[in-house]
Amino acid sequence: MAEQRIEIVRYTDDLTGDELAEDDHERIRFTVDGKARVIDLSAENAQAFRDDLARWMDASRPDGRKRATTSRPKRDTATIRAWAQANGYDVSDRGRIPAHVEEAFDSAQ
Secondary structure (H helix, E strand, C coil), X not given: CCCCCCCCCCEECCXXXXXXXXXXXXXEEEEEXXXXXXXXXXXXXXXXXXXXXXXXXXXXXXXXXXXXXXXXCCCCHHHHHHHHHHCCCCCCXXXXXXXXXXXXXXXXX
């Protein structure tokens, strides 16, 4: 009989610590002063975040600079691949590592 693996993903609101249903979960990525951030929030807290930010967005203006292409920071892909393979993820020896695998790796750290 083949070994089966069941993976359970739990979402929590980074602001309150409350566990969230998958359909009541939003991941918001933003950058302030060149520092990229990410936060997981309930739909209600995500809306509150946007409402709070709207005041600052309304008072701001575009900076006029060309946007740099967004690139992810260099990752130790060999370590991520080894971890993924040891934990039952199907990843190739070359090419891009799927985002869900990188997220699982980050969560496990």
